[in-house]
Amino acid sequence: MWFIFKILKPCFLRFGGKFWCCFLWFLPFISAKIFSSKKYANDLSIKAILELSKKDFFKDLSFKIxxxxxxxxxxxxxxxxxxxxxxxKRFLRQNEISKLHKEYGIFLNPTRWDSQGVSRDEAMSSGLVPITNKLAAIFIAKNEIYRKVA
Structure with missing residues (x-):
């Protein structure tokens, strides 16, 4: 995948009262969603971007909403x-989705209700890394057996 070759930079974040050292791939972020209801949690994406804007590395990131x-x-x-x-401010046509997936690396897709996550799954099948939250059918495989199956 093309994004494996992106530059890794060390980053120190405070989360849950602890400091975490991590390495960030500075991949471009995309969020393509309907903004008709709070259930689609676009406000969470915006809050996350605003929180990232406080970090020194923010200038190295790029986003498309x-x-x-x-x-x-x-x-x-x-x-x-x-x-x-x-x-x-527009909706994507079906033939644009695949093209955009090739240009981006991270898919912002938090939700308050969407348990199907079709757009998330399409993004994942195109090689994007999804950022979402635990809800309904969305879960993170914590058990080693689940990870092997996934």
Missing amino acids: IGDGELFDELVKPLKEFKNISIE
Whole structure:
């Protein structure tokens, strides 16, 4: 996969009261979702990006937010000040999805309700790394047996 060759940079993050050392691939992020309801949790993606904007490495990241709906303008407003965030108010056509998946590495897809996660699964099948949350059918394989099956 093309993104294996991206530069790794060390990063220290504070989470759960502890400091964690990690290495970040500076892959481009994409979020392509409908903005018609809070159940799609676009606000969580925006909050995560705003939290990342406080880090020194944020300038090395790039994001594309694509979507439309009644909550779009309100939610993306705080992101408009950043030069490394591309915002498009529109829906994707089916033939655009595969092309965009080839251009990005990380798929932001938190949810409050979507237990099917079709767009997440399509992104994963295209080689993107999904960032989502534990909900309904979404889980992280913690058991070694599950990891081997996955």
